[in-house]
Amino acid sequence: FQAQVITCKAAVAWEPNKPLVIEDVQVAPPQAGEVRIKILFTALCHTDAYTWSGKLTSRICFVHCSTHLHAALLSMLLPNLVQDPEGLFPCILGHEAAGIVESIGEGVTEVQPGDHVIPCYQAECRECKFCKSGKTNLCGKVRAATGVGVMMNDRKSRFSINGTPIYHFMGTSTFSQYTVVHDVSVAKIDPKAPLEKVCLLGCGVPTGLGAVWNTAKVESGSIVAVFGLGTVGLAVAEGAKAAGASRIIGIDIDSKKFDTAKNFGVTEFVNPKDHDKPIQQVIVDLTDGGVDYSFECIGNVTVMRAALECCHKGWGTSVIVGVAASGQEISTRPFQLVTGRVWKGTAFGGFKSRSQVPWLVEKYMKKEIKVDEYITHNLTLGEINEAFHLMHEGGCLRCVLAV
Numbered sequence: 001f002q003a004q005v006i007t008c009k010a011a012v013a014w015e016p017n018k019p020l021v022i023e024d025v026q027v028a029p030p031q032a033g034e035v036r037i038k039i040l041f042t043a044l045c046h047t048d049a050y051t052w053s054g055k056l057t058s059r060i061c062f063v064h065c066s067t068h069l070h071a072a073l074l075s076m077l078l079p080n081l082v083q084d085p086e087g088l089f090p091c092i093l094g095h096e097a098a099g100i101v102e103s104i105g106e107g108v109t110e111v112q113p114g115d116h117v118i119p120c121y122q123a124e125c126r127e128c129k130f131c132k133s134g135k136t137n138l139c140g141k142v143r144a145a146t147g148v149g150v151m152m153n154d155r156k157s158r159f160s161i162n163g164t165p166i167y168h169f170m171g172t173s174t175f176s177q178y179t180v181v182h183d184v185s186v187a188k189i190d191p192k193a194p195l196e197k198v199c200l201l202g203c204g205v206p207t208g209l210g211a212v213w214n215t216a217k218v219e220s221g222s223i224v225a226v227f228g229l230g231t232v233g234l235a236v237a238e239g240a241k242a243a244g245a246s247r248i249i250g251i252d253i254d255s256k257k258f259d260t261a262k263n264f265g266v267t268e269f270v271n272p273k274d275h276d277k278p279i280q281q282v283i284v285d286l287t288d289g290g291v292d293y294s295f296e297c298i299g300n301v302t303v304m305r306a307a308l309e310c311c312h313k314g315w316g317t318s319v320i321v322g323v324a325a326s327g328q329e330i331s332t333r334p335f336q337l338v339t340g341r342v343w344k345g346t347a348f349g350g351f352k353s354r355s356q357v358p359w360l361v362e363k364y365m366k367k368e369i370k371v372d373e374y375i376t377h378n379l380t381l382g383e384i385n386e387a388f389h390l391m392h393e394g395g396c397l398r399c400v401l402a403v
């Protein structure tokens, strides 16, 4: 069997912040160590929206910019404008999906055509320095290529439109009917699992659960603060409840979030807009000196500082989960750390992707973790621009697209 080029539909981001265009895209056969996947369902994550926005920030004046023209002009005026190295155009975005293996390249042994899989933006090769360290879920094998939109073998893209290459994104590019990924980035899952639901286990839900279980290692009885009650923040609340947290304080500028948040374990709600004091002070006052653990699930560097500073002196740990615009920086008084607070961050909740995504799928099948509850909308790939608009509405957690 010799795999051929497949022409299929994909949503192409030609330029930052311009509507995605459904195009006929040529998807090359998988090379050695690669897997071509028929994507059946994909959700949208805020990281896709962030990359699509092409947001740039100057360290000097914090100018936000959302068009190429604007960006080019600003780059001339402000040479230290920082661009996200992963935000390359034209590209096919998307990294939270599920599908079926269509064909495999030479040397691929762990999946076969027909296997049900979840593409993993964080690879797991089990051989590199990172994987062998036992200290991290980050993998070094293909990151140098996936971070710049190409495949490892030949540093080229497998996507093209009439000969014009289109960049991959995060090693997954799931806004396409077919995609090619590295074999170390594929988790084989139970074929009985509903793909239209478990696609969420490719990013947001594991990130929140793992931030609590793997990164912070929240103990029973802990007081937890969650900043931002989107999918990631709600998954943090769900994880904290499962870990036996005694109080889970949800903080969001949208008060409508609280009703939903209660179903995920949030016990108290604080809207910073209802207070004159800085939010860190509000939380410290509410908790007799601060929380044991806090999680920033927004991507706002000012809130990251507040999340650290609302932690209890001596031991409070704050985990950064949100992705801030490229070029932004965090700050606090070093005294905050000298006096025992700990600042951490997490990628994919510290889960080892190929090993643990199948385990998360099993937990979902046994009804031990929620997934369906995070899906508020269902649309098709052709409606992807509408799906991006929905993300900015308070009522949308995850929108799943039938591809």
Ligand code: NAD
Pocket: 045, 046, 047, 050, 203, 204, 207, 227, 228, 229, 230, 231, 232, 233, 251, 252, 253, 254, 257, 272, 297, 298, 299, 300, 303, 320, 321, 322, 323, 324, 346, 347, 348, 349, 396, 397
């Ligand atoms: P979301 O937009 O659905 O949720 C963010 C929430 O924060 C919203 O409810 C919003 O009302 C609230 N918010 C905004 N500004 C606020 C403020 N100043 N104070 C309090 N609340 C505020 O996003 P999401 O999908 O849940 O993702 C959250 C973040 O996590 C994003 O930055 C995303 O890119 C990032 N992310 C990181 C990882 C990782 O591996 N580290 C994985 C997935 C997502």
Ligand code: AHE
Pocket: 045, 046, 047, 048, 084, 085, 086, 087, 122, 138, 143, 203, 323, 324, 325, 326, 327, 346, 347, 348
């Ligand atoms: N390109 C951005 C950073 C983006 C980022 O932090 N990505 C997260 C995943 S977000 C998923 O929704 C991550 O896991 N990063 C670790 C990695 O290996 O990519 C920038 O600012 O440069």
Ligand code: ZN
Pocket: 045, 046, 047, 048, 095, 096, 203, 204
């Ligand atoms: Zn994501």
